[in-house]
Amino acid sequence: MEIKFRIFRFDPDVDAQPYYKEYFVQAQGNERVLDCLNRIKWTQDGTLGYRMSCAHGVCGSDAMRINGKCGLACQKLVKDFDSGEILVEPLPSFRPLKDLIVDMNPFFERVAQIRPYLIASDTPEKERLQSPEDRKKMDLAIRCILCACCSASCPVANRDDAFRGPAPLVQAFRRIFDSRDEEKLQRLDQLNNKEGVWSCVNHFECTRACPKEIPVTKCINLIKAEIKKTG
């Protein structure tokens, strides 16, 4: 079948304004949007800019907005869009650098602020042991690939720059509920404000957008509950 793609284009070195360009692609229903972008780039327009790496939902680099919803181009199938027309745009509220490539630095800076790594004072000779029960407490967040689909979909983060957004909170969740981490209370304290968990108003857009099916809103609510529990 023939699919019409409308793709956001913007090269700040050349274009005064962003614009949309149309491309027509022959594709099977079970091909992915990423396959179509590759076909456009390789056979029609080598100037089209987008990120990709693994092509299998692992690296998180091809997050974009497809027909109004944030997702990974390597996970969205042509048959998911039965109108025969697919609109492709960069992640909303992220600064476009070129076409579908956005500036991810502010996002990763926010993630870095929550210290997304194990903090422990000792250096064991062997691995740090953790019981299966304790390991399970982190399960909800373990699959995060830092694609930013959740943060880009959050209406609160999009209008309030001070809010850290859901992805850093998912990263925080993973460490707060890690039995081996020694800074749980400091981590909860860091998020006990409007920049942290309390600006989240349960829109669930983040949860709907997550390509790894992480219950993002639930993670945030569990952090809220832990803050109340620990006082």
Ligand code: SF4
């Ligand atoms: S649940 Fe919270 S973080 Fe997720 S989209 Fe809604 S306000 Fe944003």
Ligand code: SF4
């Ligand atoms: S929680 Fe999901 S949507 Fe958000 S960054 Fe992680 S994988 Fe992406």
Ligand code: FES
């Ligand atoms: S290209 Fe790696 S997640 Fe899609």
